[in-house]
Amino acid sequence: MNAFRHFREQEAFMAETIIEIPLDELHPFPDHPFGVRDDDMMQQTVESVREYGVIVPGIARPREDGGYEIVSGHRRKHACELASLKTMPFIIRDIDRNTATIIMVDSNLQRENILPSEKAKAYKMKLEAIKRRAGRPGRNSVQVGQNYEGKTSREQIAENSPDSATQIQRYIRLTELEPELLQMVDEGKIGMTPAVEISYLNPDEQKLLIETIDSEQATPSLSQAQRMKRLSKEGKLSDDAMLGIMTEQKKPETWDLKLPMDKIRKYFPRSYTPQRMEETIIKLLETWMKKRQRDHQR
Structure with missing residues (x-):
């Protein structure tokens, strides 16, 4: 074709x-x-x-x-x-x-x-041009509006593009991302699917996510992005909620952390059993995490 x-x-x-x-x-x-x-x-x-x-x-x-x-x-x-x-x-x-x-x-x-950002902006520009030519106003007309042939605007765009109507809608959603997040999509740091979910966060929530990504040196998985989107919709995506989601282990079942006893024994009294050493390490990590959360809120 x-x-x-x-x-x-x-x-x-x-x-x-x-x-x-x-x-x-x-x-x-x-x-x-x-x-x-x-x-x-x-x-x-x-x-x-x-x-x-x-x-x-x-x-x-x-x-x-x-x-x-x-x-x-x-x-x-x-x-x-x-x-x-x-x-x-x-x-x-x-x-x-x-x-x-x-x-x-x-x-x-x-x-x-x-780049994904180029496609996103281009599809949005074409969508708006088609809507102007059809004289069909309204933010949501991309989903429900029909042209005189009974085709949605997205279906018209898909006729002369390498992407489906559904994929085109997903690309257009990327234009709702803050520039820093959109750049991460271009760089492959955030996948297309989680990026679409993140695009539903409001601007302030997206800015908070950018700060969290920077502080934690981690980007959200699909499930994490979906949970943030759900909490945002419910008005419950607080700083603590976002940090809790972003600091969780994405796939804890895929690896086991083993600490070499000869390297950590020197930090404990001789009377400490392995179980007591483990409990102390957990408490120290909890203290460290609370400090990071306080620092994040400042």
Whole structure:
């Protein structure tokens, strides 16, 4: 399906006028969600542009203030800059903001190595553009709103994307995360599934979670995220409740802690039995934990 759509796009390119536009007249798409990174793929693109030029032209639309707004071709434009070219071929289309947003998102979603945050922001932008075109207001219309063909907005987005309607909704939920948490998702420190659950925490609870992650050097598992979400919904996600969840052992049954007797015996009187040493260690750990909880609340 994607190959067929790509073929149709190439036919459309051939039917439209392609012009060379000076790079300094090209402006990025407002709030463009896809990053332009100087990675290995960019270097390959630069080398290709130097040798063959830009094979596939970008798409741009005229700006009211002059120049052109890039709809598709941000990476190619950057490659041209790195290759010391002065112009780049573009197809100029006089289209409205909503249509431009949909084209911008669709033209980038087929790329590899897209970050979760990029998909999240892109899907939300496309969803809002579709809703504006349909004239259908309301925060929750993504779930219940239907277009004239009986399809939800998410189903419309899924038609030209690599993700299902359900997965698209999950990505859009990520836009409710605080920037620090969203970055952890991009870095693979927090999984997609627990991140979706965390997105239902209010901003203050998310900020508290960020502090807890930093102090405990641990990120929440799915079950921990689900419990925090439930407590948040009930209005019971206090500092102590969050800390208690985050400091518990995630999988206690998978390992046994064994302390070498020759290393700890020197810290106890000779009269102490192993059982008494164990009880003392537990008490010391409890004292240590209470101190950490007090420090966390300051």
